Amino acid sequence: MIEAYFRKKSALIDKALAGYLPKTDRQARSLYEAMRYAVMSGGKRVRPVLALAACEAVGGDVKRVLPAACALEMIHSYSLVHDDLPCMDDDKLRRGKPTCHVKYGEDTALLAGDALLTLAFKVLALPVPAAGNGFAARQLEAVQFIAEAVGAPGMVGGQAADIAHQDGKPDLATLEYINIHKSGALIACSVRAGAHLGGGNEAAVKRLFRYGQALGLLFQIVDDILDEEGYAKLLGPAEARREAAEVCGRALEEIGFLGKKGATLAAIARFVLERKN
Amino acid sequence: MIEAYFRKKSALIDKALAGYLPKTDRQARSLYEAMRYAVMSGGKRVRPVLALAACEAVGGDVKRVLPAACALEMIHSYSLVHDDLPCMDDDKLRRGKPTCHVKYGEDTALLAGDALLTLAFKVLALPVPAAGNGFAARQLEAVQFIAEAVGAPGMVGGQAADIAHQDGKPDLATLEYINIHKSGALIACSVRAGAHLGGGNEAAVKRLFRYGQALGLLFQIVDDILDEEGYAKLLGPAEARREAAEVCGRALEEIGFLGKKGATLAAIARFVLERKN
Numbered sequence: 408m409i410e411a412y413f414r415k416k417s418a419l420i421d422k423a424l425a426g427y428l429p430k431t432d433r434q435a436r437s438l439y440e441a442m443r444y445a446v447m448s449g450g451k452r453v454r455p456v457l458a459l460a461a462c463e464a465v466g467g468d469v470k471r472v473l474p475a476a477c478a479l480e481m482i483h484s485y486s487l488v489h490d491d492l493p494c495m496d497d498d499k500l501r502r503g504k505p506t507c508h509v510k511y512g513e514d515t516a517l518l519a520g521d522a523l524l525t526l527a528f529k530v531l532a533l534p535v536p537a538a539g540n541g542f543a544a545r546q547l548e549a550v551q552f553i554a555e556a557v558g559a560p561g562m563v564g565g566q567a568a569d570i571a572h573q574d575g576k577p578d579l580a581t582l583e584y585i586n587i588h589k590s591g592a593l594i595a596c597s598v599r600a601g602a603h604l605g606g607g608n609e610a611a612v613k614r615l616f617r618y619g620q621a622l623g624l625l626f627q628i629v630d631d632i633l634d635e636e637g638y639a640k641l642l643g644p645a646e647a648r649r650e651a652a653e654v655c656g657r658a659l660e661e662i663g664f665l666g667k668k669g670a671t672l673a674a675i676a677r678f679v680l681e682r683k684n
Numbered sequence: 685m686i687e688a689y690f691r692k693k694s695a696l697i698d699k700a701l702a703g704y705l706p707k708t709d710r711q712a713r714s715l716y717e718a719m720r721y722a723v724m725s726g727g728k729r730v731r732p733v734l735a736l737a738a739c740e741a742v743g744g745d746v747k748r749v750l751p752a753a754c755a756l757e758m759i760h761s762y763s764l765v766h767d768d769l770p771c772m773d774d775d776k777l778r779r780g781k782p783t784c785h786v787k788y789g790e791d792t793a794l795l796a797g798d799a800l801l802t803l804a805f806k807v808l809a810l811p812v813p814a815a816g817n818g819f820a821a822r823q824l825e826a827v828q829f830i831a832e833a834v835g836a837p838g839m840v841g842g843q844a845a846d847i848a849h850q851d852g853k854p855d856l857a858t859l860e861y862i863n864i865h866k867s868g869a870l871i872a873c874s875v876r877a878g879a880h881l882g883g884g885n886e887a888a889v890k891r892l893f894r895y896g897q898a899l900g901l902l903f904q905i906v907d908d909i910l911d912e913e914g915y916a917k918l919l920g921p922a923e924a925r926r927e928a929a930e931v932c933g934r935a936l937e938e939i940g941f942l943g944k945k946g947a948t949l950a951a952i953a954r955f956v957l958e959r960k961n
């Protein structure tokens with residue numbers, strides 16, 4: 408059931424994303440091709456789907472959130488392109504296909520990442536005619552907290568901390584810092600953006616944000632269990648499983664106030680806890 | 685006289701910039717140091733000074749524009765850090781000091797550039813309490829046109845076109861495309877942002893933007909004359925000089941409507957035309 412929800416929403420997102428990504432440009436052809444290649448490459452669209460689900464949970468119209476959802480996926484894509492570069496993880500393959508720099512060269516991949524991050528902020532700032540008065544102020548707040556979540560105080564800071572501890576064995580506190588920042592921050596702010604731009608009141612947005620923070624952590628713990636890395640290595644698989652179940656419970660608790668309207672978000676959390684790959 | 689204006693305004697900008705750049709962070713120390721190193725390194729602050737001058741030209745309060753001015757300088761700094769990377773120009777020195785990646789490593793320099801671009805958008809979206817109602821809408825418009833000017837349709841596109849023509853000899857049309865996008869777009873949008881956030885009306889912002897576009901081109905032509913590159917090579921130094929004088933005249937014409945209020949911007953254009961290094 409939740410798979411059907413993902414299929415339906417990700418089709419909507421893919422269509423909107425394609426509309427934001429120009430096919431080509433006479434003078435900078437490879438750049439545009441590399442941007443498209445990085446974004447339109449079969450990702451699961453977890454972050455934008457979360458944004459749309461959070462919007463619906465507060466009773467909002469997804470049209471208000473769809474541009475921001477696309478922006479969040481562009482940010483995710485840029486972070487993967489830069490992460491894969493030789494000076495970072497030096498990965499040659501992603502989802503079974505050559506990484507962006509293998510296909511287009513390091514220089515073009517670097518620029519494509521920069522351009523996707525920049526385009527994301529442009530899309531966040533585009534007028535949303537259907538949204539009515541006062542929406543500009545909400546959009547501006549979203550620009551602010553998304554930039555905070557994916558910049559030095561968030562995602563980029565997590566990557567930097569990860570690099571700093573690459574050679575040593577990080578302790579649990581460091582591991583949590585890295586996870587919360589490197590991958591958790593973008594997931595949490597996707598939920599926050601969906602609830603905020605969907606028109607949720609301050610208290611609802613706050614609780615949904617905490618759901619998103621728990622969900623971000625849950626993703627990472629389950630990843631670690633499946634890859635026998637990080638948490639699973641440090642705590643042992645049984646203890647990591649227990650931790651995952653507890654974090655999932657925390658996520659569900661935060662959205663209890665939504666009642667039936669929280670069903671989709673609850674199903675997503677359970678799906679993340681139970682996934683096998 | 686214009687030198688004194690630059691000294692005064694750039695001191696204001698340096699102080700504000702330092703305030704936006706945290707000194708350090710326990711888990712990501714090098715990242716924060718690299719960000720600071722890239723920004724606080726004796727740049728001339730041309731772009732933010734232009735933003736403040738354009739604000740004053742339309743009778744605006746510089747406090748409304750100072751955050752955006754800092755954001756524009758962060759964007760300029762990020763572009764230099766990424767441009768200097770080994771996969772791009774592979775430069776070892778900038779302003780007589782080791783480039784960011786030489787000092788902090790390629791991975792940290794890449795992330796510092798990413799974090800500066802992201803911080804720029806956060807700063808553009810910060811509330812400006814002194815600015816009053818309706819300013820959020822103007823800020824959102826600024827996020828939009830700045831992202832356009834420095835993304836794939838602007839600065840990054842210019843860099844991509846530059847790379848694409850590195851091995852061949854670009855013709856005049858390609859050279860102009862590269863110049864207008866790679867360096868001109870950020871200069872033009874700095875003037876535009878200053879006038880727009882300073883409260884200028886639509887017609888004034890439009891003419892100031894065109895002044896900025898001419899000024900951006902003028903910068904590049906004079907650079908080329910001084911370096912005996914690009915325009916100067918293609919047109920010959922005498923013809924390039926004539927072209928520079930004409931472009932400067934166009935810039936001055938656009939701000940004629942400002943009368944005495946345009947004196948600083950006019951002095952900047954003349955200064956750029958006559959500079960010897």
